[in-house]
Amino acid sequence: MDMTKSLDEPVNEDEISGHWCGLMKDCTYLDVFKFWLNSIHMNSGYKSMTGAICPTVILVGTRKDEMSGNDKEKEIQKDNYFDKALGSFERSSVLHHIHSKKFLVNNLSREDRVFHEIRREIKLLAEKQDYWGEKCPVQWIQMEQSVDKLRDKGEQLLQMSDIKTANRSLIHPLPEQELVAFLDMQHRHGNLLYFNTDQLKNLVVLAPQWIIKVFKRFITHTPDKNPLYLEHWRTYENNAILKPEVFNEIMDRSSDDIKQKRDHVMHYMEHLDVMAKPLKFEDDVAPTNLQKPQQDTVDLAVNVNPEFLDFHIVPCRLRKQPPPIEQFTSPEQCKKTPVLCFVFVHNFMPPSFFHRLIAMCIRTWPISTQDNTKVLYNGLAAFDINETYVLTIWYKDHIIYARITSCKKDIKSGLNFEKCQEVRLILRQSLLKFAGQSLEDPWTNTAFEEHIQCPDMKKTLYNRGMFRVTSFMYFSEFACTACPNRHAIGRYEALNDWYKDALDRFNNGNCDGSLKPVEESDLLKVSEVIGNGFWLLGIQLGLTDAAMNKLYEKWGKDRRTFVFKFLVKWRNRNGEKATLKSLNIALHAAHVNLPNDKNTEQAFPVLSQPHPCASTSKSAKPRCWLF
Structure with a gap:
């Protein structure tokens, strides 16, 4: 990083690094810094979200000779500069990539001893990598020479068939599986580009500059x-x-x-x-669970915007929204929902998720217009979901925000909760789809959590005044400390717009519940009817993703057996505290985000045994579900 440039200073338009970070004209040096660290994280194995990350990034400040002060003061400036830049990744797994030792170099002499120190540090880090010391087959040297000859002939992009032809010409050709391993190694070393995906596995870019x-x-x-x-x-x-x-x-x-x-x-x-292209969903895959991606065949959108059926979004061409952002996120004289927040785990979200979400929204609804300008910016967009309702989505770092506003004259009447829920499910299912396509473990159904921001907040603040939606299944209200005056947020005001069906299910089906410990018959019944919320049920009961994955590897072929096994694990761990009441609340929490369909309804059957809260009349239906 150039130590003479402020982190908030705009990057010159002729610097292509600014385009890559997604802000064509308003990109700052901090944006570029965040972009490259995010890119490193996205392309270095974060997708499995397992295992330790070994640091590979060394931060270096340049133009030491142009900085003010003596050497000690310059070192302090350098540390403060990078500490401020890394503050954007607070509690993020991105920080695991960063080596603790940082360097400061001048632009005057290549013989500066600091360059020797950097080389030594690079070697020390390389020796700590898992792949250090791995032996490569001798045949790989011949294949590497063959690839170099193709590159020397001016070849830039080749079909895999061309690579295989070159391989067959060798004295000792590589087996097909070993050839793929060779290409993967060359890709990691930066000598070529090879992505082993369905669409790109038959292509090899010999000259990475071709992509630029x-x-x-x-x-x-x-x-x-x-x-x-x-x-x-x-x-x-x-x-x-x-x-x-x-x-x-x-x-x-x-x-x-x-x-x-x-x-x-x-x-x-x-x-x-x-x-980024618009999203489509399969008709044979439940979008409420993370599944292995298949070919797109069926549109997710309830409605389709006829103006944009076939298109892509190019995010780097989007402009930054004009200030203040509140004119879009908290417009005055409008009826507003609370802000819905999708908070991604590990404090990290690929920015492409938001860009793809914008593309999906463009294909679904018309883009809103304000002051004769389309509300479509880098990091924020608004859409007319009907004649008077506007959906605004925006993001910062690892959080995507959404709010629906209505400009109806009768602002005293409430918002249409069915429309709000429909929009929420479209957004949620889209993000689950993106996560399912990006995570190596397709059952990481906790890629993000849904939060509600304090409804009384006049201006939305980043990562403040946010309450986890599932928490309202356990407690009826929380204290908000983000607003100027401490106050309470109740379950109804938090969930009534975005989660009305779940709120009604909870109110109609929840009471004190039975404190009787669950029996095996209870667990069997839950395992038979749990539906799409089965993975989240395990999480709500306190099981970790790692524990769930371990059980899934052994019992995952049969959902009922898998659910029964993790319910037994929960019961054995909690003993007498594993009651019907706690299971009931966990079921509600696991289903609060799901649509009110047949699968969800089946998750709340009535147990045959009576309950103190239920009516004793033969003709009356019991009021309480006993899970």
């Missing part, structure tokens, strides 16, 4: 545009929405090495999160 060359095509000026597509071009330049007509014209004006590989260009730009 492709990216530049989407941010540089294109002269002599086709008059037939000027409207689409304006949409792209003003709102970063890339339609096929514009994409094809960009490709047609590109060099042959790009033009002839346009399909591959699209796949790489999507994989590298340069572009």
